[in-house]
Amino acid sequence: xxxxxxxxxxxxxxxxxxxxxxxxxxxxxxxxxxxxxxxxxxxxxxxxxxxxxxxxxxxxxxxxxxxxxxxxxxxxxxxxxxxxxxxxxxxxxxxxxxxxxxxxxxxxxxxxxxxxxxxxxxxxxxxxxxxxxxxxxxxxxxxxxxxxxxxxxxxxxxxxxxxxxxxxxxxxxxxxxxxxxxxxxxxxxxxxxxxxxxxxxxxxxxxxxxxxxxxxxxxxxxxxxxxxxxxxxxxxxxxxxxx
Numbered sequence: 001x002x003x004x005x006x007x008x009x010x011x012x013x014x015x016x017x018x019x020x021x022x023x024x025x026x027x028x029x030x031x032x033x034x035x036x037x038x039x040x041x042x043x044x045x046x047x048x049x050x051x052x053x054x055x056x057x058x059x060x061x062x063x064x065x066x067x068x069x070x071x072x073x074x075x076x077x078x079x080x081x082x083x084x085x086x087x088x089x090x091x092x093x094x095x096x097x098x099x100x101x102x103x104x105x106x107x108x109x110x111x112x113x114x115x116x117x118x119x120x121x122x123x124x125x126x127x128x129x130x131x132x133x134x135x136x137x138x139x140x141x142x143x144x145x146x147x148x149x150x151x152x153x154x155x156x157x158x159x160x161x162x163x164x165x166x167x168x169x170x171x172x173x174x175x176x177x178x179x180x181x182x183x184x185x186x187x188x189x190x191x192x193x194x195x196x197x198x199x200x201x202x203x204x205x206x207x208x209x210x211x212x213x214x215x216x217x218x219x220x221x222x223x224x225x226x227x228x229x230x231x232x233x234x235x236x237x238x239x240x241x242x243x
Contacts, residue, residue, distance in 0.1 A: 024230030025050045026119060029220065032059065033106030034209040038216035038241065039065055040104050041111075041207070044093065045235045046086050051228030053082045057089035059097050061104075064216050064239040067186070073100060109209065111218075114144075116205040119222060119233065126202040130175070133208040133215055142178020146171065146185070146219050148203050153190055159197035162226065166191040167198045171219065171238055185219060186238045195234070196225040204235065215242045 025047055032042035041064050046057040061073035077093040094101075101107075115131035117124040127148040132139050149172075152165040159166050168188030173181050191198060204220035218237045225232050 024227040024232045026222075026233030027056075027058075027235060029118070029204065029235045031111060031113065031207050031218075032101065033104075034064075034109045034111050034216065035104040035106070036109050036211060038109075038209045038211045038214060039063065040070065040106075041209070041216065041218045041237060041239055042101070042104070042106050043207075043218075043220075043235070043237060044090070046090050046093075048086065049078070049228075050230065050232060052078075052080070055079050055084050055086045055089040057086070057093040059093050060237070061097070061100060062218070062237060062239050064218070064241055067239045070100075073097070111207045111209040111216075114206045114208045116220075117203060118205075119202060119224075126200070129203045129206060129219075131206050133210070133217075143175055144173060144177065144206070144217070145175035146203055146206065147174045148201055148221070150201055151188065153188060155197075156191060156193050158193060159191075159226075162197055167200060169201045169221070171203075171221065173217075173240070176242065183240070185240055195223050195236075196227075196232070198223055198225045199231060200224040207237075213243060216240070217242065 027045035027047040030044050034041050041062045044059045049056055056078045059075040061070040063070055075093045075096045077089050079089050112134045114133055115129055117129055130143050130145045132141050149170045151168050153168045155164055155166045168191045171186040173183040202222040204222040207218040209216045218239045221236050223234045
């Protein structure tokens with residue numbers, strides 16, 4: 001309940017804040033890597049919180065066979081000291097997940113950043129990304145295209161003060177190895193409270209890994225949500241294994 005009350009107070013403050021206050025923040029993204037068989041993908045995000053000015057770092061570990069988090073694996077660190085920097089938060093988060101990361105040997109299997117499309121990429125399309133699984137010339141593989149569609153869903157209790165709906169998304173592969181497809185990757189039935197109050201989404205990139213004839217694709221999605229002083233950005237990854 002304390003966490004709920006804190007979040008509620010933040011949302012109330014948003015409603016009372018001056019319209020001219022626009023100083024949100026967008027987390028940085030870094031891949032941690034894959035397990036050797038590609039069945040686990042890990043990444044981190046980090047930054048300085050708007051409002052508090054505290055450094056934070058989060059580390060996520062995804063079971064790519066189910067596209068779900070490994071049980072009890074997520075690490076979230078906030079250092080409630082304005083003198084602490086991002087490096088302090090990242091080191092603390094890394095220490096908390098060190099045993100898990102050593103078990104899966106992520107450092108030996110970084111994967112390939114097949115495409116990256118952050119908000120700072122001014123010519124990048126927000127809802128479509130086309131890429132090949134790795135860099136090579138001549139390229140032996142056809143293209144992969146990912147398409148995102150935003151959808152309006154009932155707002156969670158925390159977000160109803162902003163309106164009756166919150167924004168969710170549907171994500172699909174519409175091209176696989178150069179062949180048209182309609183492979184659903186994700187389709188929100190509701191908006192998780194972990195996303196806060198989403199406003200928009202952006203396809204942020206794709207990380208790939210190959211082992212034993214199976215390609216694992218981790219499609220990055222930037223969640224743009226209502227923050228304390230403006231719009232904030234956090235990262236999620238949608239994974240799919242393709243033979």
